Amino acid sequence: MMKNIFKKSSLLVASFFLLVSCSDYLDINEDPNNPTNVKPELLLANAQNSGAKKLNVNMNQVGNFMAYNWANNIEEFIAYQDEMQYTMNSTFYDDVWDDLYLTLVNFHQIEKTTLEDYENYQGIAKIMKAFYFQYLVDLYGDIPYSEALQRDLELSPAYDDAEVVYDDLIVQLDAAIDLIKNAPASALNPGNNDIMLHGDMDEWVKFANTLKMRILIRQSGMASKQAYIAEKFDDIINEGSGFITENVISNPGYLVSTGKMNPFFETFGTTLSGSPTDDNNSLKGTRYTVDYLTNTNDTRLEKIYASIPGGGFAGINQGAPDEQGTVVVPYSGLGNGILKNFTQDAYILTAAESYLLQAEAVARGYIAGSAQSLYESGIEASYVTLGLTSAEASTYYSQTTNLVGWAASSGNEIEAIITQKWIALNSINGAESWIEYTRTGFPSSLPISLIASRPQRPIRLMYPNSEYVANSANVPNQTTDDAFTSPIFWDN
Numbered sequence: 001m002m003k004n005i006f007k008k009s010s011l012l013v014a015s016f017f018l019l020v021s022c023s024d025y026l027d028i029n030e031d032p033n034n035p036t037n038v039k040p041e042l043l044l045a046n047a048q049n050s051g052a053k054k055l056n057v058n059m060n061q062v063g064n065f066m067a068y069n070w071a072n073n074i075e076e077f078i079a080y081q082d083e084m085q086y087t088m089n090s091t092f093y094d095d096v097w098d099d100l101y102l103t104l105v106n107f108h109q110i111e112k113t114t115l116e117d118y119e120n121y122q123g124i125a126k127i128m129k130a131f132y133f134q135y136l137v138d139l140y141g142d143i144p145y146s147e148a149l150q151r152d153l154e155l156s157p158a159y160d161d162a163e164v165v166y167d168d169l170i171v172q173l174d175a176a177i178d179l180i181k182n183a184p185a186s187a188l189n190p191g192n193n194d195i196m197l198h199g200d201m202d203e204w205v206k207f208a209n210t211l212k213m214r215i216l217i218r219q220s221g222m223a224s225k226q227a228y229i230a231e232k233f234d235d236i237i238n239e240g241s242g243f244i245t246e247n248v249i250s251n252p253g254y255l256v257s258t259g260k261m262n263p264f265f266e267t268f269g270t271t272l273s274g275s276p277t278d279d280n281n282s283l284k285g286t287r288y289t290v291d292y293l294t295n296t297n298d299t300r301l302e303k304i305y306a307s308i309p310g311g312g313f314a315g316i317n318q319g320a321p322d323e324q325g326t327v328v329v330p331y332s333g334l335g336n337g338i339l340k341n342f343t344q345d346a347y348i349l350t351a352a353e354s355y356l357l358q359a360e361a362v363a364r365g366y367i368a369g370s371a372q373s374l375y376e377s378g379i380e381a382s383y384v385t386l387g388l389t390s391a392e393a394s395t396y397y398s399q400t401t402n403l404v405g406w407a408a409s410s411g412n413e414i415e416a417i418i419t420q421k422w423i424a425l426n427s428i429n430g431a432e433s434w435i436e437y438t439r440t441g442f443p444s445s446l447p448i449s450l451i452a453s454r455p456q457r458p459i460r461l462m463y464p465n466s467e468y469v470a471n472s473a474n475v476p477n478q479t480t481d482d483a484f485t486s487p488i489f490w491d492n
Contacts, residue, residue, distance in 0.1 A: 047106035052250035063430025094464030126176035290315030303337025319451030337386030
């Protein structure tokens with residue numbers, strides 16, 4: 001990978017979590033030996049934790065602005081101006097690229113270990129590489145892939161075609177499943193070294209299948225891929241393990257301690273003394289989303305956003321000054337279903353997303369089943385994740401309201417599924433919401449920021465400065481226009 005990335009990655013590989021107790025996962029120490037000799041069990045938690053932090057904080061933040069879930073009062077706060085102006089350039093969220101590749105370096109080292117009995121670790125590493133490489137494709141398009149992560153062999157890797165990368169991710173996930181299912185009896189189980197699924201290898205296979213499903217569904221608008229998608233779904237069904245039914249999370253043993261708590265809560269929640277962070281003070285829900293949830297009797301509103309003094313909820317349009325009159329009235333920030341506590345789990349892939357992906361797969365004819373049942377299970381999983389009940393979910397989706405009740409959404413089933421995914425991922429995985437909006441155009445009435453630099457929202461991030469410095473011979477040339485008009489291959 002890039003020269004500066006490999007300098008960073010060497011340091012990252014040389015840092016790992018001690019495996020004595022939960023709290024020790026958060027104590028970073030330098031390996032006194034050659035970092036290339038670090039065993040997989042000392043790399044796995046670090047790689048999982050670093051990826052989760054990027055997904056839950058930076059990627060979540062930019063995605064929630066692009067999916068029109070978050071805003072702020074521009075008269076009172078100066079934060080988030082670039083997000084609401086759509087200031088797309090090579091420094092805008094450039095850390096997403098750099099840090100995801102750093103995370104991938106550690107997973108790659110685990111995958112390529114020559115030590116015996118690490119088949120389960122290698123399978124996990126393959127799955128997590130596919131997980132983050134998909135996001136790199138979805139956010140950037142063509143990326144370094146086949147020549148990437150080879151610190152000692154290739155410092156200026158070529159860029160691979162995005163569709164070719166996608167196809168190989170399916171191959172790698174199949175290989176991961178085979179590794180796990182055919183691991184010898186002597187294969188080491190990662191146990192608590194695995195801060196996501198704690199060594200439950202059956203769940204890792206389900207996670208791999210769910211990720212395969214997401215990769216395939218992302219391409220569902222491509223006429224040229226229909227036979228391929230159908231074939232690969234048949235492979236998933238024939239494998240037989242199914243998909244995840246519980247949230248896949250990451251938690252290394254977060255502590256009520258600065259630098260060791262959940263990174264999302266530390267950024268958007270409160271300090272140890274209970275004072276709101278700067279981001280918490282400035283971050284508000286949008287009027288469109290607050291009104292949408294209110295008008296559809298969606299009690300997730302009270303968990304996603306916080307009520308204002310005196311009761312009720314108030315959102316603000318992106319890029320707007322104070323809209324509540326001459327007296328400044330607070331707007332709704334993030335609610336207690338999103339900001340739970342210092343030690344809350346970091347989300348990787350939720351059960352709600354899994355069910356809604358399955359509902360779309362059934363609706364499109366790729367797999368058998370009841371799209372309605374899966375759709376309603378997705379809504380229920382969303383409610384439960386936020387701290388509400390299954391009964392409340394049933395009351396909600398039993399309404400005869402378009403894009404809420406299944407029967408009431410006849411003819412608009414895909415729009416209903418994606419709209420519910422947008423709600424379920426609000427403040428949980430903004431990057432996924434943004435990508436899905438780009439793919440489908442749903443929610444169909446999503447507004448544009450009032451201070452946007454363009455009449456449409458961006459559809460991708462731009463390659464970072466680090467690539468133009470260290471990999472200039474290979475990085476594609478881009479202009480700002482490309483962030484708005486040059487689609488990812490699956491975007492039809």
